Amino acid sequence: MEILEFKDLRIGFTTQFALQWNDKGSGGKRDGAYWRPVAIGNLNGYHPLGDYGVGNYNDVNGQAAVAVVSDVNGPSGNALRPPLDYELVWTDKGSGSDRDGSMWRPLPPPGYVALGLVCNNGYGKPAVDIIRCVRADLVIASLIGNLVWDDTGTGADRDFGSWEISPPGAPAGEVYLSPGTYVGVASHTKPNIDPNAYGLRLQIPLTRFDPPPTPVLHGYSKPTGFEQSTVTFISNLSWFMVNDPNLQPAAQLVKSPVYRLERTDKYTLIGFGYNETSADQSFVWSVTNGVNGNSSKSFTSTTGIEIGGEWTLGPIFKASAKLNQSFSYTTSSSSGWDHSTTRTVNVVVPVKKAVAAFAIESTYKLFRADGTQVSTNVSYSDGDNIYWTQYPPSEKFNLKVNIE
Template identity: 40%
Template sequence: MTIHDEAATPTRHMEPIRHDNLLINFTTEFHRIWDSAGSRAKPAAFWRPTPAPDALPGYFPLGDVIAAGFDNLNNASAVAVVVCEAQVASTDPAKGKALSRPDDFELIWKDSGSGSKKDGAIWRPIPPEGYVALGCVCSNDHDKPSLNAVRCVRADLVTASKVNELIWSDKGSGAKQSVSVWSIAPPVAAPGETHLAPGIAISDNGYARPESFSAYSLRMPIALKMNARPVAPTLNGRIPPSELDTSTHTAKLPWFTIKDPLLTPLEQLRSSPFYLLQRTDRYLLVGHEHNPESANRTFRWTAPRVQGPASLLIFARATSVKFEGQWQSSMPTAMAFSAHLEDDFTQSKPHSTEWFNSIPMEIIAFAPKNRTVAVYLIQSDYRLLRADGTPVTDSFSYTDGNSLHITEYTPEEPETITPSLQTMAAPVTPPITETAKPVTAVQPEPPIATVTDSET
């Protein structure tokens, strides 16, 4: 079997996405295997993702890509997924390698009788036990492809998917056999995961939608770094501290999950192969007061919530990322995905409506005598950054109504000055009239704060 057509200018190397011992990367380099020129079928061509060995050594395609027309895919907007075996073994040694060659190929269709200018055939890889094939393979003759043309993936690294839309069929070609080629729709992703349909072709005999066809998408974890909450502030005087602790959490998102208003998908792959969604938590002062009186006092403050439906909607429209659930493919490419951030990171707990609650909070604090009290809430500021650190869109924030923190300061009692021995007069012993009674110390009451929603 031979392949032809010029290759693309290599895309710069990017850090692979790792799932256990599977490495996932992307290429814009292809070789054309076969096209329908000369037949009466719609124009289409099958392309083999072929990453340059110096850029992505050891990477293999998962199947061939089909594109309408005969235009060259190289240096265009086409991107294909390629995979590699990691040098580190699986976390579970019993699972074995992430990738395997197919055991054999099953013929799906060949062009005999179509009148096409070149011989061609479509094959389905037969995976070994414990592995699955994600796409079909084309040949530019009627012989089986090489077993090294494609790789099968271990079953626990993929997720079952559905057949989506018809890409091409040989209808009208005059071939003795019939074939249709379909895209894949990934299922809803679990929190903390991305499911990616790699955009390769899957084929079946005939023109009807395959009902019992086994289709798969790759599973990818979303790299997430969560840190401890910021240290709660304390009062060491009547003036609240000016410098407060912060804590930043980061979700690393692959380029294809982000709609960048300034970059095309191909430009994203080349200049920003990943994006950082950062959340910075900080305590914000709601209010503070000193109670100089000899009785308890009540203080009231109103704390605004900074979140609301408008901020989420603007962010989702600009980037495609949704905080309250799934987000899916929005770019003009054959690849499709579904993704879901961790609920702890987005603070979108199941059945919670706090992201849509913009009602200010009324906070009431009870301060004992001669004490200063301060009340704080945590605000989380989110921003989405490209690989070079530039922001993709405006940042937005969230007020955690459950993070109420109150701290108080009690000044020390003035010291009692005792006269020195040199100036003390001779002590006079008073007459004892009754037995001295013990003195019970009265502990000051701790400050109390409550929070309620305010409609005003």
């Protein structure tokens, strides 16, 4: 199982649950059940952030995954605190359900927030130690998402509705994710805001390297189209950030908890000119900026990942993510990922000089933990940045260049 860290918060994921309550026998319009995440194995010492709700009676063990948390610094840390108390939101009294159940809102200590409701088997108040509240700087205020379940038709004394937590759009280099909990109110009307609507935050790890060695002309001959030196950048993506066509979401957590998105850079030749005449000579080349072909659309449709922008994922795990801007060429604009543009390069080469122009071409590949590749490659040409080299070399580089 993958363990993630954000500041002093440690985040794991469990696929094991214990049923707390369902509405069987209530005669409700919808089926609904609520489950308690169970942290076992290498997750001993982790705590749920709330319970997990579904609009059916299916066994969710091994089929769903939710976040559980611990403090990097152990019991002495301050990333987590148990709630001070609970306030009652709803009970199923009057519903005729086969079992008794109740919904409770955790009341966090000052400086902390609760990230979901707790469903109790019976009408008693839950123990404060079963969940944890999170320090406010470790979470992000989130939106209220789709309906999980409401008690329409059950005949309960009071109305109740519950909804998913949906994270907002993430900034570059970060991930916002719903912990898998739910919010709820004593009403069938979806609220605009809720005191428990928070998501978790993560940063996308990026291994940085220096760019590939710059090409150098060593004579008057035209260089090959591609330089041989390459450099690979790596961005590691957690399982819930990828739609894997060969794995069900819960299986990703076990078989490929981390995906490796590689960007391999190399210089490609834009144009070469050798002026053998007795006067300055003009050369005209073209340079492409952006993605090559329809590879970007194919990659996104297969994996769900938008290399050039923010993307959202579900249904098993609600998350939004955006790659680091330097990794995705979107520091100034993301238009290159929608379509490529071709520009004309006009260069005036001095007498008895050879000049070559290069641009970096980046190839993106996505790999599972076992090394198998997901989807096709994506290639991107950085036509905004052209590298020039001349022969014979000179301290002064007096080229007249015009790019249209």
